Amino acid sequence: MEKEEIKVAGQMKKRMAVLTSGGDAQGMNAAVRAIIRTGLDVGVEVYAIYEGYHGLVEGGEFIRKMTWESVGGILQRGGTIIGTARSEEFRTREGRLKAARNLIQNEIDNLIVIGGDGSLTGANIFRLEWIGLLTELVSQGLISPELAASHPNLIIAGLVGSIDNDFYGTDITIGADSALHRIVEAVDAISSTASSHQRSFVVKVMGRNCGYLALMGGLATGADWVLIPESPPAVDNWEEVMCERVKAGRKAGRRDTIVIIAEGARDRFGNYIGSSQVAEILEKCMGEEVRVTVLGHVQRGGAPSAFDRNLGTLLGHAAVELVLSSTPDLEPQVVGLRGNRITPTPLIECVEKTQEAAKAIENHEYDKAMDLRGSSFKEAFTTLKTMLRALPHPPQPGQKRLRLALVHSGMPAPGMNAAVRAAVRIGLDNGHIILGVENGLQGLIDGNIREMDWMSVNGWAPLGGSELGTNRKVPSGSDLYHIARNIENHEIHGLLIIGGWTGYETAYHMLQERRNYPAFNLPMVLLPASINNNLPGSELSVGADTALNNIVEAVDKIKQSAVALKRCFVVEVMGRKCGYLALMGGLASGAERVYIHEEGVTLRDLVDDVEHLNMGFRGGKRLGLMIRNEHANDVYNTAFMVSLFEEEGGGLYEVRQSILGYLQQGGNPSPFDRFQATRLATRCIDYLIKQVEQGSTACAFIGLQGHDIKFNDLEDFPRMSDLENLRPKVQWWMDLRHIAKVLAQPGPHEHGAT
Ligand code: ATP
Numbered sequence: 001m002e003k004e005e006i007k008v009a010g011q012m013k014k015r016m017a018v019l020t021s022g023g024d025a026q027g028m029n030a031a032v033r034a035i036i037r038t039g040l041d042v043g044v045e046v047y048a049i050y051e052g053y054h055g056l057v058e059g060g061e062f063i064r065k066m067t068w069e070s071v072g073g074i075l076q077r078g079g080t081i082i083g084t085a086r087s088e089e090f091r092t093r094e095g096r097l098k099a100a101r102n103l104i105q106n107e108i109d110n111l112i113v114i115g116g117d118g119s120l121t122g123a124n125i126f127r128l129e130w131i132g133l134l135t136e137l138v139s140q141g142l143i144s145p146e147l148a149a150s151h152p153n154l155i156i157a158g159l160v161g162s163i164d165n166d167f168y169g170t171d172i173t174i175g176a177d178s179a180l181h182r183i184v185e186a187v188d189a190i191s192s193t194a195s196s197h198q199r200s201f202v203v204k205v206m207g208r209n210c211g212y213l214a215l216m217g218g219l220a221t222g223a224d225w226v227l228i229p230e231s232p233p234a235v236d237n238w239e240e241v242m243c244e245r246v247k248a249g250r251k252a253g254r255r256d257t258i259v260i261i262a263e264g265a266r267d268r269f270g271n272y273i274g275s276s277q278v279a280e281i282l283e284k285c286m287g288e289e290v291r292v293t294v295l296g297h298v299q300r301g302g303a304p305s306a307f308d309r310n311l312g313t314l315l316g317h318a319a320v321e322l323v324l325s326s327t328p329d330l331e332p333q334v335v336g337l338r339g340n341r342i343t344p345t346p347l348i349e350c351v352e353k354t355q356e357a358a359k360a361i362e363n364h365e366y367d368k369a370m371d372l373r374g375s376s377f378k379e380a381f382t383t384l385k386t387m388l389r390a391l392p393h394p395p396q397p398g399q400k401r402l403r404l405a406l407v408h409s410g411m412p413a414p415g416m417n418a419a420v421r422a423a424v425r426i427g428l429d430n431g432h433i434i435l436g437v438e439n440g441l442q443g444l445i446d447g448n449i450r451e452m453d454w455m456s457v458n459g460w461a462p463l464g465g466s467e468l469g470t471n472r473k474v475p476s477g478s479d480l481y482h483i484a485r486n487i488e489n490h491e492i493h494g495l496l497i498i499g500g501w502t503g504y505e506t507a508y509h510m511l512q513e514r515r516n517y518p519a520f521n522l523p524m525v526l527l528p529a530s531i532n533n534n535l536p537g538s539e540l541s542v543g544a545d546t547a548l549n550n551i552v553e554a555v556d557k558i559k560q561s562a563v564a565l566k567r568c569f570v571v572e573v574m575g576r577k578c579g580y581l582a583l584m585g586g587l588a589s590g591a592e593r594v595y596i597h598e599e600g601v602t603l604r605d606l607v608d609d610v611e612h613l614n615m616g617f618r619g620g621k622r623l624g625l626m627i628r629n630e631h632a633n634d635v636y637n638t639a640f641m642v643s644l645f646e647e648e649g650g651g652l653y654e655v656r657q658s659i660l661g662y663l664q665q666g667g668n669p670s671p672f673d674r675f676q677a678t679r680l681a682t683r684c685i686d687y688l689i690k691q692v693e694q695g696s697t698a699c700a701f702i703g704l705q706g707h708d709i710k711f712n713d714l715e716d717f718p719r720m721s722d723l724e725n726l727r728p729k730v731q732w733w734m735d736l737r738h739i740a741k742v743l744a745q746p747g748p749h750e751h752g753a754t
Contacts, residue, residue: 014044014045014107015044015045015046015047015106015107015108015109015110016035016039016044016045016046016047016108016110016111016112016320016323016324017046017047017048017049017063017103017106017108017110017111017112018032018035018036018046018047018048018049018082018111018112018113018114019048019049019050019052019053019055019056019082019111019112019113019114019115020032020052020080020082020083020084020114020115020161021052021053021084021085021086021113021114021115021116021118021119021122022052022084022086022115022116022118022119022161022162023084023116023161023162023163023300024078024079024080024084024161024175024300025080025161025162025163025173025174025175025176025178025179025300025308026078026079026163026174026175026178026179026300026301026302026303026304026305026308027161027174027175027177027178027304027305027308027309027311027312028079028080028084028114028161028174028175028312029071029074029075029077029078029079029080029081029304029312030074030075030174030304030308030309030310030311030312030313030316030588031114031159031161031174031312031313031315031316031319032048032071032074032080032081032082032114032312032316033071033074033075033312033313033316033743034312034313034314034315034316034317034320034739034743035112035316035317035319035320036048036066036068036070036071037068037071037742037743038316038317038320038321038742038743039320040066040067040068041742042320042324044110044320044324045065046065046066047063047064047065047066047106047108048063048064048066048070048082049062049063049082050062050063050064050082050083051082051083051084051085052083052084052085052086052087052115052119053085053086053087053089053090053095053099053119053122054085054086054087054089054090055083055085056087056090056099056102056103057087057089057090057095057096057098057099057102058098058102059098059099059101059102059105060102063102063103063106063108073590075304075309075313075588075589075590076303076304076309076552076556076559076589077303077304078178078300078301078302078303078304079300079301080114080161084115090122090126091122093129093133096125096126096129096133097133097136097137099126100126100129100130100133100134100137101137101142101143103154104134104137104143104147104148104151105143105147107147107150107151109151109153109154109155110154110155110156110323110324111123111126111154111155111156111157111323112156112157112158112159112316112319112320112323113156113157113158113159114158114159114160114161114174115158115160115161115162116160116161116162116164116166116167117166117167117350117351117354117355119158120158120160120334120347120350120351121351123156123158123332123347124156124332124347124348124351126154126156127154127155127156127332130153130154131152131153134148134151134152135148152328153328155323155326155328155332156323156332156347157319157322157323157326157332157333157334157335157344158319158332158333158334158335158347158350159174159312159315159316159319159334159335160173160174160334160336161173161174161175161312162174162175162176163175163176163178163179163206163207163213163299163300164176164206164207164208164209164210164212164213165207165210165212165213166207166208166209166210166212166354166357166358167334167336167350167354168345168349168350168353168354168356168357168372169334169336169345169349169350169353169354170334170336170337170338170343170345170350171336171337171338171339171374171376172311172337174308174311174312174315175300175304175308176212176213176308177305177307177308177311177671177672178302178303178304178305178307178308179206179213179299179300180213180216180217180220180671180672181302181305181549181670181671182295182298182299182301182302183203183205183213183217183221183295183299183671184217184220184221184462184668184670184671184674186203186293186295186298187203187217187221187223187258187260188221188462188668190203190258190293191221191222191256191258191459191462194255194256194257194258195255195256195459196255198250198255198256198288199256199257199288199289199290199291200246200256200257200258200259200279200282200283200286200288200290200291201256201257201258201259201290201291201292201293202259202261202275202278202279202282202290202291202292202293203217203223203258203259203260203261203275203292203293203294203295204260204261204262204263204275204292204293204294204295205217205260205261205262205263205295205299206262206263206295206296206299206300207229207262207263207264208263208264209229209264209357209358209361210229210230210262210264210357210373211226211228211229211230211231211262211264211265212373212377213262213299214226214227214228214260214261214262214265215228215262215377215380215381215384216380216671216675217260217671218260218384218388219380219383219384219387219461219674219675219678220418220461220462220671220674220675221258221260221461221462221674222258222387222388222421222458222459222460222461222462223258223259223260223388224245224246224249224254224257224258224259224388225242225245225246225257225258225259225260225388226259226260226261226262226384226388227259227260227261227262227265227273227278228262228264228265228381229262229264229265229266229361229369230357230361230366230369230370230373230377231366231369231370231381232265232266232267232268232366233267233268234268235268236268238267239281242259242278242281242282243281243282243285243286245388245389245390246259246282246285246286247285247286248390248391249388249390250286251390252390252391252454252455253455253458254390254455254458257282257286259278259282261273261275261278264361266361268364268366269364270362270364275292275294276292279291279292303553303556305549305552305670306545306548306549306551306552306584306585306588307545307548307549307672309552309587309588309589310584310587310588311337313587313588313739313743314337314342314736314739315335315336315337315342317739317742317743318335318342318344319335322335322344331346331347331348332346332347332348333345333346333347334346334347334350336350338707339704339706339707339708340539340540340704340706340707340732341706341707353372356372357369357372357373360372376679379679379682380675380679383422383426383678383679383682386425386426386429387421387422387425387678389425389429389454391454392425392428392429392431392454393429393430393431394431395431395432396431399431401431401432401433402432402433402493402494402688402689402692403432403433403435403490403491403492403493404423404427404432404433404434404435404492404493404494404495404496404685404688404689405434405435405436405437405444405449405487405490405492405494405495405496406420406423406424406434406435406436406437406452406468406495406496406498407437407440407441407443407444407468407495407496407497407498407499407503408437408440408466408468408469408470408497408498408499408503408529409440409441409470409472409473409497409498409499409500409501409502409503409504409506410440410470410472410499410500410501410502410503410529410530411470411472411500411530411531411665412464412465412466412470412665413466413499413500413529413530413531413541413542413543413544413546413665413673414464414465414531414542414543414546414547414665414666414667414668414669414670414673415529415542415543415546415669415670415673415674415676415677416465416466416468416470416498416499416529416542416543416677417457417460417461417463417464417465417466417467417468417669418460418461418542418669418673418674418675418677418678418681419498419527419529419542419677419678419680419681420436420452420457420460420467420468420498420681421457421460421461421678421681422677422678422679422681422682422685423496423498423681423682423684423685424436424452424454424456424457425454425457426681426682426685426686427685427689428452428453428454430685430689432689433451434451434452435449435450435451435452435490435492436449436450436451436452436456436468437449437468438450438468438469439468439469439470439471440468440469440470440471440472440473440499441471441473441474441475441483441502441503441506442471442473443469444475444483444486445473445475445479445482445483445486446482447482447485447486447489447490449486449490461674461678462668462669462674463668463669464546464666464667464668464669465666470499472502473502474502474505474506475506475509480509480510480513480516480517481517483510483517483519484517484518484519484520485519487519487520487522488519492522493522493523493688493692494522494523494524494525494688494689494691494692495507495522495523495524495525495688496524496525496526496527496681496684496685496688497524497525497526497527498526498527498529498542498681499526499527499529499530500528500529500530500532500534500535500541501530501532501534501535501726503526504526504535504536504701504717504721507524507526507699507701507714507717508714508717508718510524511524511699511714511715521697522692522697523687523688523691523692523696523697523698523699524699524700524714525684525687525688525699525700525701525702525711526700526701526702526714527542527677527680527681527684527702528541528542528680528701528702528703529541529542529543529677530542530543530544531543531544531546531547531574531575531581531664531665532544532574532575532576532578532580532581533575533578533580533581534575534576534577534578534580534726534727534728535701535703535728536701536703536712536716536717536720536721536728536729537701537702537703537705537710537712537716537720537728538701538702538703538704538705539703539704539705539706539732539733540676540703540704541703542669542673542676542677542680543665543669543673544580544581544673545670545672545673545676546667546668546669546670546673547574547581547664547665548581548584548585548588549670550660550663550664550665550666550667551571551573551581551585551588551589551660551664552585552588552589554571554658554660554663555569555571555585555589555591555625555627556589558571558658559589559623559625562622562623565622565653565654566617566621566622566623566652566653566654567622567623567624567653567654567655567656568613568617568623568624568625568626568645568649568653568654568655568656569623569624569625569626569655569656569657569658570626570628570638570641570642570645570655570656570657570658571585571591571625571626571627571628571657571658571659571660572627572628572629572630572638572657572658572659572660573585573627573628573629573630573660573664574629574630574660574661574664574665575629575630575631576630576631576726576727577597577598577629577631577725577726577727578597578598578629578725578726578727578731579594579596579597579598579599579629579632580731580733581629581664582594582595582596582627582628582629582632583596583733583736583737583740584733584736585627586627586740586744587736587739587740587743589625589627590625590743590744591625591626591627591740591744592612592624592625592626592744593609593625593626593627593744594626594627594628594737594740595626595627595628595629595632595633596628596629596632597629597631597632597633597725598727598731598734599632599737600632600633601628601632601633601636603636606636606641606644609626609645610644610645610648610649613645613649613653614648614649614650614652617649617652617653618652624645624653624655626641628641638657638659639657641657642655642656642657676704679709680702680703680704680709683702683709684702687700687702687711698713699713699714699715700712700713700714701714701717
């Protein structure tokens with residue numbers, strides 16, 4: 001939606017406030033920044049209420065008018081710069097009467113609350129009482145009847161800021177992804193020392209009643225056992241079952257044991273299970289010392305992940321749109337993310353369903369609790385249970401064992417190893433034989449193919465790069481003949497290609513060549529794994545989230561280097577001709593300008609940009625940040641832009657280039673890339689098994705589309721792709737360009753970047 005399209009319902013509403021309440025969460029600052037700047041951009045006066053409802057009740061200095069600059073440089077900061085507090089007084093009508101007085105005296109009748117279910121419940125009660133509160137204030141002579149009459153309604157909207165991800169109405173809450181980053185970093189670190197000494201660790205994670213952090217943390221790190229509140233061990237002797245499984249894992253070759261326990265974990269009778277209790281049980285059965293690590297508030301700390309910055313930003317922007325277009329008769333909404341789309345859901349429904357899940361656990365109705373968490377949560381738990389087995393289920397008697405091969409294509413993408421690990425284990429657990437092709441498509445040509453066993457992928461989930469090996473080979477000519485021979489020689493029934501564009505091209509080519517090479521009459525499926533996020537049929541490819549985090553972390557550091565001097569940075573990021581990394585990296589780091597190939601770059605654009613830069617630096621700003629995609633324009637390249645800005649800046653500021661290069665592909669995969677890879681690989685293996693069993697030779701590419709994981713017919717690859725520029729024809733994130741522009745635009749105040 002373009003900026004001008006933000007509709008303001010009824011008469012122009014001039015004043016809006018934002019507060020953060022309950023526990024803090026990383027990404028709240030991004031939401032506060034987006035709310036304030038979006039509001040200012042459409043001409044609304046925006047106030048921040050410091051210290052949550054406590055500040056609302058106290059009023060005075062706690063309610064401050066915000067400017068564009070008040071929220072500069074906060075994207076990378078954890079916590080909430082406007083503070084949060086719990087307020088017992090706001091729970092009382094007396095307290096809310098004071099709060100209403102404070103709001104109306106500032107003529108604020110639009111309120112965006114960022115918090116958990118308690119905070120949003122409080123906001124809704126406040127809204128329902130609004131007229132009554134004003135009437136009382138008038139009757140006490142504390143406000144004039146005219147003032148009350150001019151603000152007859154309080155319009156509210158909610159955003160959920162909580163690391164626990166325990167809220168109905170959004171797939172993920174602001175802060176949960178960053179908390180997972182902290183958990184995964186910690187467990188990866190613990191694993192490396194644990195495996196050196198063959199030790200056991202029990203790691204306790206937050207989440208209150210919700211097992212999301214423990215479950216996803218366990219899936220992403222390859223934990224050996226996970227205890228969550230929604231699905232307690234189904235047996236009375238769970239301690240024995242856990243010990244047997246862990247001991248079997250060691251016997252099978254695992255060098256360490258990591259048990260992740262959610263803080264709300266309990267047995268099926270509702271008795272809480274403590275981390276020390278688990279450690280004692282393990283010590284007894286393993287006969288070795290077991291260490292406990294309680295991660296605690298570390299999970300709430302640190303810089304927000306790229307995802308949380310963008311989530312906070314997009315939800316904040318949408319909340320302003322919603323509040324300003326709302327009318328008093330409309331139910332208040334919580335703005336959340338469902339299937340990668342911003343979606344409002346009625347606040348009351350969200351709060352009720354959230355509390356229902358907590359109650360279901362309390363009442364030992366565990367199936368209901370799992371249902372309320374949603375299908376992805378359940379699917380993840382099922383996959384986890386397979387992943388942590390010591391060995392696979394043996395094949396069924398008389399079962400036909402299929403031979404399924406896995407191969408990579410293109411450059412390494414973080415998360416590829418997690419995909420292979422999941423594909424191998426899911427395939428083996430279903431009784432089939434899994435073949436790993438080494439060195440990518442070249443290996444398929446050369447016949448570099450080996451059988452993978454359960455332990456061959458042990459410890460792969462956290463590894464960056466590609467353990468199987470990959471390259472950018474595009475098979476042609478006689479290569480196809482060799483591939484066909486290898487498929488026949490290894491009696492391959494189905495092929496999973498995990499990688500980027502070259503894999504898609506090759507599979508499509510093989511499909512077209514079926515007449516010449518009958519061996520190609522087998523089902524094939526493509527799993528998108530490329531940091532470029534340039535593959536059709538999938539809104540997010542495996543690896544892109546890690547690359548985005550790498551970019552954002554690098555830019556954070558680059559920005560710090562400009563503290564002493566006036567500097568403008570031109571940062572070049574990868575993506576080939578797809579601008580996803582540039583745009584989302586720009587959004588998450590507060591770049592004032594993003595150059596992408598899809599939009600092109602003209603001389604006129606550059607002249608405008610130079611003028612804005614000069615005006616900004618003359619006005620006192622210290623930092624300029626431009627992010628460009630590596631192929632935004634091959635003539636006006638990074639070096640050209642740097643020289644141009646430097647020359648035209650006339651010494652007002654220094655200009656530096658930073659080409660981030662291969663660091664974007666490196667490092668351990670992010671939590672999201674790990675579980676996205678696991679989820680997609682699981683579905684791909686199921687797909688191949690189903691096709692072979694049905695005698696089908698269908699070929700497909702898988703991907704996340706909206707709320708669902710979908711398979712597209714491989715025949716549709718050219719129709720859905722821009723074959724010249726090697727990217728999908730439709731790119732959902734292009735709709736977000738205007739938000740990046742609005743939030744960091746060098747506007748009338750010449751505020752500039754961040
Ligand atoms: P978190 O998930 O981080 O705990 P939360 O929003 O659920 O966040 P709470 O402590 O439940 O955290 O609520 C925060 C504040 O919201 C409370 O201190 C109180 O001021 C207000 N609040 C909560 N519940 C209500 C209610 N039923 N009526 C009025 N105000 C409430």
